[in-house]
Amino acid sequence: MGTDSPVITTATPDQLGRKVHDLRLSVTDRCNFRCTYCMPKEIFGHAHPFLPKSEILTFEEMVRISRIFVGLGVGKIRVTGGEPLLRRDLPKLIEMLMAIEGLQDLALTTNGSALASLARPLRQAGLKRITVSLDALDDTVFRAMNDVDFPVERVLAGMEAALDAGFAVIKVNMVVKRGVNEHEILPMARRFSGPQYILRFIEFMDVGNTNRWLMNEVVTASQIIDILHQEFPLESLPATYSGEVARRFRHADGGGEIGIISSVTQPFCSQCSRARVSAEGRLYTCLFASQGHDLRALLRQEPDDAKIAGVISQIWAARNDRYSELRSETTQHAPKVEMSRMGG
Ligand code: SAM
Numbered sequence: 158m159g160t161d162s163p164v165i166t167t168a169t170p171d172q173l174g175r176k177v178h179d180l181r182l183s184v185t186d187r188c189n190f191r192c193t194y195c196m197p198k199e200i201f202g203h204a205h206p207f208l209p210k211s212e213i214l215t216f217e218e219m220v221r222i223s224r225i226f227v228g229l230g231v232g233k234i235r236v237t238g239g240e241p242l243l244r245r246d247l248p249k250l251i252e253m254l255m256a257i258e259g260l261q262d263l264a265l266t267t268n269g270s271a272l273a274s275l276a277r278p279l280r281q282a283g284l285k286r287i288t289v290s291l292d293a294l295d296d297t298v299f300r301a302m303n304d305v306d307f308p309v310e311r312v313l314a315g316m317e318a319a320l321d322a323g324f325a326v327i328k329v330n331m332v333v334k335r336g337v338n339e340h341e342i343l344p345m346a347r348r349f350s351g352p353q354y355i356l357r358f359i360e361f362m363d364v365g366n367t368n369r370w371l372m373n374e375v376v377t378a379s380q381i382i383d384i385l386h387q388e389f390p391l392e393s394l395p396a397t398y399s400g401e402v403a404r405r406f407r408h409a410d411g412g413g414e415i416g417i418i419s420s421v422t423q424p425f426c427s428q429c430s431r432a433r434v435s436a437e438g439r440l441y442t443c444l445f446a447s448q449g450h451d452l453r454a455l456l457r458q459e460p461d462d463a464k465i466a467g468v469i470s471q472i473w474a475a476r477n478d479r480y481s482e483l484r485s486e487t488t489q490h491a492p493k494v495e496m497s498r499m500g501g
């Protein structure tokens with residue numbers, strides 16, 4: 158992509174033969190939404206201890222760690238959070254990440270609340286791929302799910318602004334929760350059926366320990382497909398790359414693409430090539446991890462990138478995570494880091 162060369166020290170595959178290919182980079186643990194399935198407001202209230210600025214990686218540190226990961230084999234970075242658009246000067250970070258040589262793909266996941274004003278600067282910074290999380294078109298349902306009374310029109314306006322700014326395709330992520338928004342599956346499929354959207358339905362997951370996850374609140378991938386089939390004939394599409402988490406479909410009439418992320422009912426751990434670095438610089442090798450590895454201390458003390466690459470490579474080589482394949486009554490209550498803190 159750019160000219161900022163990475164250190165080349167390809168990481169050894171992990172204990173299950175999986176190479177590191179994707180990096181989720183969290184830029185903040187804060188969010189302006191309190192989605193009930195992610196940051197329930199009883200827990201993430203005014204007194205919640207979010208990270209102080211001194212504990213959050215600087216842009217330079219984020220770029221350095223990203224460059225090291227690219228040297229280890231990462232081709233794709235997704236910027237996330239918390240809500241990444243809350244991080245001041247985010248377009249500047251995007252520009253800096255785009256300059257990393259060898260990085261093939263940079264994407265951003267956002268709740269879309271600030272996209273109306275930030276879509277253009279992000280596009281100008283070089284970002285080409287954006288995912289907007291949107292759980293309902295019905296304003297009442299949407300406001301209840303974000304739990305801060307945020308109106309759906311403002312997210313829709315942000316998506317329009319992104320298309321106007323030159324993003325060719327917007328991915329739309331919808332978490333489906335039984336009894337809450339499954340009746341929004343068909344309206345969402347109708348609204349986002351055009352070629353400029355890829356709509357992805359996500360099974361409600363037992364991330365963290367605060368969202369009171371219950372299996373009977375998961376609308377399974379096969380139930381989602383049955384609902385879609387009531388109105389849309391869908392054709393399966395092949396995976397675009399090994400490790401892709403979504404099962405892909407296309408409207409049989411030639412419309413847009415639909416994906417289903419079934420991490421609860423059809424886990425894809427055997428293909429999982431994803432590392433996560435939180436805003437405070439902790440490395441997590443699984444979304445359901447209870448512990449991370451402190452890279453911030455290393456970044457602040459160790460001037461030699463190759464040494465940091467060696468430490469990450471060792472951590473990756475020891476990785477044997479496969480939480481979703483082992484999910485059970487017991488694992489569900491194991492201590493887990495919250496998704497907003499780790500980077501979703
Ligand atoms: N704030 C940004 C957003 O919402 O897009 C980025 C961070 S958020 C943690 C990343 C993704 O995780 C979102 O698409 C969100 O819907 C999804 N997510 C959060 N909690 C989830 C859960 N319990 N089950 C499934 N997906 C979840």
Ligand code: SF4
Pocket residue numbers: 188189190191192195196238239240268290497501
């Ligand atoms: Fe915030 Fe995203 Fe979590 Fe919703 S899913 S609370 S928008 S971090």
Ligand code: SF4
Pocket residue numbers: 420424425426427429430431442443444445478479480481482
């Ligand atoms: Fe990857 Fe962990 Fe999810 Fe399995 S449970 S797919 S190892 S993040």
